[in-house]
Amino acid sequence: MARIDLQEVAHSYAKRPKSEADYALKRIHNTWNDGGAYALLGPSGCGKTTLLNVISGLVTPSQGQVLYNGKDVTDLPPEKRNIAQVFQFPVLYDTMSVFNNLAFPLRNRGVEESDVKKRVMEVAEILDLTPFLHRRAAGLAADAKQKISLGRGLVRSDVAAILFDEPLTVIDPHLKWHLRRKLKEIHEQLKLTLIYVTHDQTEALTFADQVMVMYEGELVQIGTPQELFENPQHKFVGFFIGSPGMNFLTCTLEGNIARVDGANITLDDDTVALAQKAQGKMEIGIRPMYLEVHSKSIQDGIPAAVTSVEDQGSFKIVTVNMAGYTLRARLPEDQAVPSNQGWLRFPKQWTKLFVDGRLVHK
Numbered sequence: 001m002a003r004i005d006l007q008e009v010a011h012s013y014a015k016r017p018k019s020e021a022d023y024a025l026k027r028i029h030n031t032w033n034d035g036g037a038y039a040l041l042g043p044s045g046c047g048k049t050t051l052l053n054v055i056s057g058l059v060t061p062s063q064g065q066v067l068y069n070g071k072d073v074t075d076l077p078p079e080k081r082n083i084a085q086v087f088q089f090p091v092l093y094d095t096m097s098v099f100n101n102l103a104f105p106l107r108n109r110g111v112e113e114s115d116v117k118k119r120v121m122e123v124a125e126i127l128d129l130t131p132f133l134h135r136r137a138a139g140l141a142a143d144a145k146q147k148i149s150l151g152r153g154l155v156r157s158d159v160a161a162i163l164f165d166e167p168l169t170v171i172d173p174h175l176k177w178h179l180r181r182k183l184k185e186i187h188e189q190l191k192l193t194l195i196y197v198t199h200d201q202t203e204a205l206t207f208a209d210q211v212m213v214m215y216e217g218e219l220v221q222i223g224t225p226q227e228l229f230e231n232p233q234h235k236f237v238g239f240f241i242g243s244p245g246m247n248f249l250t251c252t253l254e255g256n257i258a259r260v261d262g263a264n265i266t267l268d269d270d271t272v273a274l275a276q277k278a279q280g281k282m283e284i285g286i287r288p289m290y291l292e293v294h295s296k297s298i299q300d301g302i303p304a305a306v307t308s309v310e311d312q313g314s315f316k317i318v319t320v321n322m323a324g325y326t327l328r329a330r331l332p333e334d335q336a337v338p339s340n341q342g343w344l345r346f347p348k349q350w351t352k353l354f355v356d357g358r359l360v361h362k
């Protein structure tokens with residue numbers, strides 16, 4: 001396994017890029033540690049596959065270097081990089097048995113037959129493929145075939161990293177959860193460097209130790225699922241992670257007060273001190289679970305109209321209208337919700353300030 005460094009990597013598919021908008025990857029400078037489980041998360045078209053292909057060698061970046069364990073591999077093709085890749089759709093030999101499919105990447109590299117058997121059995125066991133080992137791949141269902149593809153990616157222990165590009169797309173929803181758990185287990189057992197591309201936050205958050213969030217060709221935040229939830233560094237992370245996403249309101253600053261169309265929201269002193277130098281569009285952001293909704297007027301409470309209440313079982317999502325903004329609050333199941341008029345409170349420690357989409361922080 002390897003540590004992978006991307007140094008000032010940028011990529012444009014255009015022959016003569018004219019502006020930043022022509023770049024699928026704008027500037028990526030980061031390290032993927034040996035043995036880490038990473039998820040690359042972002043919306044369609046943000047550059048995830050391009051980044052994965054830069055790492056594997058399918059795409060040579062227009063600028064910058066790719067290093068494996070400190071060695072520059074930027075110009076090496078995929079077959080010289082010793083990478084395993086698992087794609088959205090199964091890649092396997094239909095006419096071969098499941099065993100021979102799993103053994104193929106090892107035999108191809110001249111691994112001793114006794115070691116081939118040992119490793120294939122190990123991987124088949126992890127993926128619950130043991131009962132199918134002597135069946136031909138052709139007769140199996142789509143999800144079993146994709147498990148074989150995963151197995152072909154996992155079977156070699158000498159690879160620098162295993163790259164997964166949305167590997168669970170063809171899998172039934174109820175099996176997805178099971179396979180995600182399996183991948184996590186495999187990572188814990190085999191200590192492989194895994195990079196997993198997805199646009200599904202649940203998939204990313206259950207699989208990875210570190211989630212890398214991409215937006216418009218940039219890595220906008222790298223962190224644990226908890227860090228991304230509690231401290232989104234970019235408006236997009238606030239909006240994309242969590243369900244529903246963060247609430248945002250445009251504001252102006254007056255002292256330590258954020259003014260939102262006549263409503264006053266108090267910010268914490270550190271944020272205010274840092275914001276003095278900031279210039280640009282100011283917005284406050286608060287997660288639905290931290291926005292308080294009260295039935296009676298409270299000190300510093302801001303009047304709001306309750307427009308709907310959705311019961312989600314263990315919690316409820318309350319939609320309110322405040323100063324022309326539609327906001328969502330996530331309340332415990334047993335909390336009473338005002339039927340019409342309510343009062344909102346924005347706890348200081350959970351009310352974040354963003355300038356031009358980026359969090360104001362130390």
Ligand SMILES: Nc1ncnc2c1ncn2[C@@H]1O[C@H](COP(=O)(O)OP(=O)(O)OP(=O)(O)O)[C@@H](O)[C@H]1O
Nearest residue numbers: 013014024042043044045046047048049050051199
């Ligand atoms: N071969 C190509 N030629 C030209 N433009 C491309 C090519 N591949 C990707 N792009 C463009 O580069 C940008 C990033 O695409 P990429 O496929 O890397 O995004 P993605 O995040 O993987 O999207 P998805 O989740 O839909 O697969 C998009 O604007 C896309 O249209």
